[in-house]
Amino acid sequence: MSTTLGFGIPFQPLEILQSCILPGILEKDFFLNGSWNINKLKEALLENTVLEQVLQICFYEHQPDCILWKPAKNGLFNFYSAWETIREEKQLSTLKALFWHPIIPKKMSFLSWRLHQHWLPVDSILQSRNLSLASKCVCCNHVESLQHVFFSNTVAANIWSSFAEDFGFSSDPITNIHQAFKYWSLCCPTKGHVRQLIPVLILWVLWEARNKAIHEQRVYSFISIRTRIENLLYYLGKAELLSYKQWKGDLMVAQRLHISVHRAAKKPPTLLKWLKPPSGKLKVNIDGAFKVGLAGLGGLIRNEDGHCIAAFGRSTAAASPLHAELLAAAHILDWCQASGFKNLIVETDCATMRKMVLNRQGHWSLFSLMMKVSHLLQATMSTLSLVKREQNRGADWLAKEALAQNSAFIWSPPLPNKLLRGILQLEAAGLPYIRG
Ligand SMILES: [Zn+2]
Numbered sequence: 001m002s003t004t005l006g007f008g009i010p011f012q013p014l015e016i017l018q019s020c021i022l023p024g025i026l027e028k029d030f031f032l033n034g035s036w037n038i039n040k041l042k043e044a045l046l047e048n049t050v051l052e053q054v055l056q057i058c059f060y061e062h063q064p065d066c067i068l069w070k071p072a073k074n075g076l077f078n079f080y081s082a083w084e085t086i087r088e089e090k091q092l093s094t095l096k097a098l099f100w101h102p103i104i105p106k107k108m109s110f111l112s113w114r115l116h117q118h119w120l121p122v123d124s125i126l127q128s129r130n131l132s133l134a135s136k137c138v139c140c141n142h143v144e145s146l147q148h149v150f151f152s153n154t155v156a157a158n159i160w161s162s163f164a165e166d167f168g169f170s171s172d173p174i175t176n177i178h179q180a181f182k183y184w185s186l187c188c189p190t191k192g193h194v195r196q197l198i199p200v201l202i203l204w205v206l207w208e209a210r211n212k213a214i215h216e217q218r219v220y221s222f223i224s225i226r227t228r229i230e231n232l233l234y235y236l237g238k239a240e241l242l243s244y245k246q247w248k249g250d251l252m253v254a255q256r257l258h259i260s261v262h263r264a265a266k267k268p269p270t271l272l273k274w275l276k277p278p279s280g281k282l283k284v285n286i287d288g289a290f291k292v293g294l295a296g297l298g299g300l301i302r303n304e305d306g307h308c309i310a311a312f313g314r315s316t317a318a319a320s321p322l323h324a325e326l327l328a329a330a331h332i333l334d335w336c337q338a339s340g341f342k343n344l345i346v347e348t349d350c351a352t353m354r355k356m357v358l359n360r361q362g363h364w365s366l367f368s369l370m371m372k373v374s375h376l377l378q379a380t381m382s383t384l385s386l387v388k389r390e391q392n393r394g395a396d397w398l399a400k401e402a403l404a405q406n407s408a409f410i411w412s413p414p415l416p417n418k419l420l421r422g423i424l425q426l427e428a429a430g431l432p433y434i435r436g
Contacts, residue, residue, distance in 0.1 A: 053317070057368045068364050075364030098181050099200060101192055103241040108204040115146060115203060116177050122146055138213040138220045149210055151175050155222050156206050162226065163198055166253050177203075194233075194246045194254075205229050233259050269436035272390040274427040276306045277345050284346045284382075286332050287395035288324030289403045293317060295324030296403025298395040299332035301341070306428025310335075311394070311411040311420065313402030319365070325353040326369045328399065329384075333376035335410075344382035349392040354384055390433035394423050 030037050030044070041051055071081040099112040114120050123135030124145035137144040139153050150156055151174050160174050164183070171183040180199045188195040205228045213220035236242050237259035244263040247254045254261050277283035282301055289296035295318030301309040312332060318324045325348065336344060348354055356362035357373050377384055389396065397420055402408065415421050 049317075070364075073363045074361065075367070095178060095181055098185055098196055101197055101200075103236060104197055104200055108200050111204050111207055112177070112200050115150060115207075118146065120146060120207070122149055138210055147175060150177070150203060150206055151180070155220065155225060158222050159202055159206065159225055159229070162222075163202065163229070166256070167195060167198075167250060168253075190245065190248065192246055193248065194242060194250060197246075198229075201229050201232050205232070230257055233257060237261060267436050269434050271432040272388050272435055273430055273432045274306075274387075274391045274393070276428070277302070277304055279304050282309065282341060282344050284332060284336065284344045285387075285392050285395035286325075286328045286346060286348050287392055287399045288318075288321065288326075288328040288350070289396070289399040290318055290321040290324040291403060293319070294403060294406070295327055296399040296401070297324065297328035297331050298397065298399030298402060299328060299335075300394045300398060300424075301332075301336070301344075302424070302428075306424070308413055308415060308424055311398055311415060312409070313398045313405075314408040315402045315406045322350070322352055322356075322363075323366060323369070324399075325350040326356075326366055326373055328395075329353065329357070329373045330369055330376065333373065333380060333382070336382075337376060337380050342380050342382070344380055346377070346382050346384045347387045347392060348384065349387055349389045349396075351386055354386050357384060388435070390435060393433070394420065394427065397423060 029040050032040075036055060038055070041054060066075070068075040069077040069081070071085045072078055096113065096116065099109045099116075101109070111120075118125060122144045123133060123137075124143055126133060127135065135143045137148055137153060139155055142148050142153065151160070157173055160180070161171070164171050167187070169183075169187050171179075174180045174183065180203075184195050184199045205225050209218070209220050209225050209228070212218040218224075233242075234257065237254070240260075240262040242254075242259070242261060244261050247259075247261045251261065274285075282303055285300045285302075287298045289298070295316055297312070297314045297316065299310075299312040301311075303309060312335065314331060316327060318327055329346070329348065333344075333346070352362075356366070356370050357377070360370065360374055362370055376382075401417075401420075415424070
């Protein structure tokens with residue numbers, strides 16, 4: 001037998017909801033012949049609202065009991081969730097966040113991070129580790145320090161100022177990584193903008209040029225470094241990794257550097273229609289609306305002519321939008337089963353809920369409800385399909401209406417609401433919605 005009593009209602013231990021449980025009663029006393037012992041529950045649970053929620057929980061006799069690990073979504077223990085529970089989370093540094101971007105190779109981002117941590121083997125760092133060596137930088141007689149390699153040597157300083165000029169801003173001479181990223185991110189219109197990527201590229205190429213000069217005797221010059229950075233930008237553009245948005249405000253620079261800017265083609269508008277069920281079948285549209293602890297459940301049953309058989313709305317407590325979607329499915333399917341409707345085509349616009357029910361996998365706190373929906377689908381020999389939001393407008397309207405009115409209703413034709421009647425008439429006539 002399996003149930004989430006004490007955890008799943010609504011996602012907090014039972015003793016928080018019901019402080020005065022009668023003493024001396026064991027959990028097994030609440031079950032009778034594979035179902036809830038309602039009389040015993042009534043005795044123990046003095047509040048009706050809690051009783052109502054407990055009765056919503058299904059349990060399955062043939063499913064073995066299992067231990068739940070609350071921090072994991074699927075209820076099974078894993079080290080990641082354990083680590084997340086005990087670790088002390090530090091705030092992400094705004095500066096370090098600028099080092100990383102999906103289109104920047106990780107080796108380049110790591111270089112910026114290592115520079116920030118002073119973890120690069122330039123002479124001055126090795127000397128500070130008591131390594132006895134004479135130091136001379138690749139471009140002059142200066143001691144090779146991080147500041148000299150990346151910012152203050154004549155070539156590096158010119159690289160920083162030439163790119164700043166290209167992008168139309170002037171900065172004081174840059175002397176450290178904080179300043180570099182500060183100047184470039186200050187004039188950066190959006191996250192991931194090309195201006196945010198330039199400092200990472202410059203630092204990488206300066207380090208690469210320094211290494212090649214030392215180990216491969218290559219020329220260390222302004223021209224070669226500048227060309228290499230331009231080439232990196234060119235290839236990022238050619239690979240369509242730099243979007244129009246990332247160059248926003250700087251398209252002239254892209255043009256000057258011969259960098260192609262990828263502009264996503266605009267999608268043509270899509271026509272979306274609610275489709276009538278095949279002859280002899282019924283279609284059930286379901287939807288859930290959610291607002292801080294409260295759900296609106298909406299459902300609509302229509303026949304092959306698109307005529308409405310019944311329309312539902314109900315407000316109830318819920319913990320999340322996904323919980324609301326599952327409650328809507330359970331509530332409507334329960335009603336259909338009780339009314340003897342079978343072979344239904346059930347439609348939802350919630351992909352997560354559908355996936356959860358079909359795969360019987362999801363957050364442990366919703367397991368019981370998810371199983372109930374799955375069993376109801378089987379019992380009514382129904383299918384659960386995914387549709388777009390526009391194709392589920394009637395159910396969406398009912399869910400929102402129930403939530404706004406905080407009420408419960410079942411309507412049969414003629415429907416009392418003019419707007420809903422309008423939506424259903426247009427859908428039955430096959431009028432499409434336009435998206436895009
Ligand atoms: Zn130098």
